[in-house]
Amino acid sequence: MGFGTSKAETAVLSVLAPGGMLTAAQIQRDAQLTGWGARRAIGQLESRGLIMAAPYSARWSITPRGLATTRGDR
Numbered sequence: 001m002g003f004g005t006s007k008a009e010t011a012v013l014s015v016l017a018p019g020g021m022l023t024a025a026q027i028q029r030d031a032q033l034t035g036w037g038a039r040r041a042i043g044q045l046e047s048r049g050l051i052m053a054a055p056y057s058a059r060w061s062i063t064p065r066g067l068a069t070t071r072g073d074r
Contacts, residue, residue: 005069006041006044008031008033008037008038008040008041009041009044009045009050011031011032011033011041012027012031012033012038012041012042012045012051013045013050013051013062013066013069013070014031014070015027015030015031016051016060016061016062016066017062017066017067017070019061019062020061021054021057021059021060021061022059022060022061023058023059023060024038024039024042024058024060027042027060042060045066046060049063049065049066050062050063050065050066050069051063051066
């Protein structure tokens with residue numbers, strides 16, 4: 001995937017790539033990460049604009065920029 005993306009971040013992007021809104025617990029489970037690893041990856045990806053949180057629902061989705069990263073677009 002994209003340059004500078006950790007394995008945990010890549011796993012989170014892969015889980016979110018099909019679409020939909022997932023909670024941190026769902027992301028953690030589906031990406032097979034620890035709670036800490038999932039939270040860190042979510043925070044890093046959100047700060048880079050690759051995923052976004054839905055207001056007031058504690059659910060994340062992939063952004064078009066994040067989706068492009070999963071496909072190797074620049």
